[in-house]
Amino acid sequence: MRMFLFKIxxxxxxxxxxxxxxxxxxxxxxxxxxxxxQRCSACHYVDGKPPxxxxxxxxxxxxxxLLKALKLFKQGQRESEAMELITSLHREQELVIxxxxxxxxxxxxxxxxxxxxxxxxxxxxxxxxxxxxxGISCADCHGPDAKGYVRxxxxxxxxxxxxxxxxxxxxxxxxxxxxxxxxxxxxPQAGMCGMRKAGKxxxxxxxxxxxxxxxxx
Ligand code: HEC
Ligand code: HEC
Numbered sequence: 724m725r726m727f728l729f730k731i732x733x734x735x736x737x738x739x740x741x742x743x744x745x746x747x748x749x750x751x752x753x754x755x756x757x758x759x760x761q762r763c764s765a766c767h768y769v770d771g772k773p774p775x776x777x778x779x780x781x782x783x784x785x786x787x788x789l790l791k792a793l794k795l796f797k798q799g800q801r802e803s804e805a806m807e808l809i810t811s812l813h814r815e816q817e818l819v820i821x822x823x824x825x826x827x828x829x830x831x832x833x834x835x836x837x838x839x840x841x842x843x844x845x846x847x848x849x850x851x852x853x854x855x856x857x858g859i860s861c862a863d864c865h866g867p868d869a870k871g872y873v874r875x876x877x878x879x880x881x882x883x884x885x886x887x888x889x890x891x892x893x894x895x896x897x898x899x900x901x902x903x904x905x906x907x908x909x910x911p912q913a914g915m916c917g918m919r920k921a922g923k924x925x926x927x928x929x930x931x932x933x934x935x936x937x938x939x940x
Contacts, residue, residue: 755824758817762809771828779895783830785873785884789822800913831890836938847936850929856920861933864917869940889940897934900925 760769767773771782781789795801797810797818810818851861851869865871869889875882888896902912903922911919925933 753817753820755820758813758820760821760824762812763821766805767825771825772831773892776892776894778892780831780835780891781825782828784826784887785871786822786826787873787882788871788884788886789825790819791884793818793822795913802910802912830887833890834939835890835892836935839935839939843932843935844939847932847934850925850933851936855924856917859917859921861921864921869937888937891937893934893938896937897930900930900933904930 755769763769766775766778767781771784772780792801793806793810794815796803796806797813797815799807801807813821854860862869864885865888866885869887871885871887873882873884899912900922902909903919904925905911905919905923
């Protein structure tokens with residue numbers, strides 16, 4: 724990963740040479756290309772379906788969620804060597820355009836794991852539907868089909884998204900759940916308190932089963 728990151732960063736400096744031009748353009752004239760979406764494509768491709776299992780799928784993820792994630796990285800509240808660096812190169816308005824671009828891509832239409840271990844999937848399904856915190860299950864928040872959703876509060880006009888998990892890569896789901904368990908050797912992930920509370924109820928075997936189940940969706 725380190726060597727790979729180094730190569731990307733060296734590439735970014737070259738790509739970055741044109742960014743003064745992008746700043747001069749008005750926001751409405753900005754396109755994903757004019758703000759150098761090629762910075763993202765090395766790890767997420769332009770269509771959001773990544774070249775390697777190391778990187779998350781972001782195609783068709785909810786715009787509100789993508790933007791929130793990008794802002795958390797930029798503010799140093801969500802840990803990732805690559806993403807903290809890359810978001811620091813973009814202004815917030817550019818992150819809005821990139822989130823919108825990836826949200827418009829077609830989500831993965833086949834599961835990440837085509838041949839999952841069926842008994843483990845069954846155990847994962849049971850855990851996914853069981854009460855975790857405040858009588859709420861994973862399914863209550865992420866949806867029975869793990870596709871997440873957006874909820875808007877008409878009065879405050881705030882809309883919040885629960886991320887889609889279906890089609891996501893297994894190693895990424897696993898790494899995320901490990902962070903949410905609050906295990907001492909892993910820095911806890913910034914994010915909604917309900918998700919952190921749910922994560923704390925999981926042990927290693929639960930995580931393996933949930934990952935198997937989710938990657939079969
Ligand atoms: C060097 C590789 C690399 C590059 C380049 C890169 N990313 Fe990422 N991206 C990652 C990794 C790794 C993660 C997972 C971080 C984590 O563990 O939370 C990630 C996570 C994300 C997430 C959060 C996904 C989720 O499901 O929570 C978003 C959104 C994102 N990247 C968008 C972008 C955008 C937009 C760009 C270009 C401006 C970009 N990335 C460039 C590697 C990269
Ligand atoms: C109270 C609602 C709630 C519950 C219950 C919940 N989640 Fe979440 N989950 C969320 C929210 C909101 C996020 C995004 C947090 C953020 O914005 O960083 C999330 C994030 C995630 C992510 C990371 C997604 C990504 O793209 O990075 C995974 C994986 C996940 N949840 C799996 C689960 C599993 C498995 C369970 C059950 C053990 C569960 N969640 C229970 C609300 C919930």
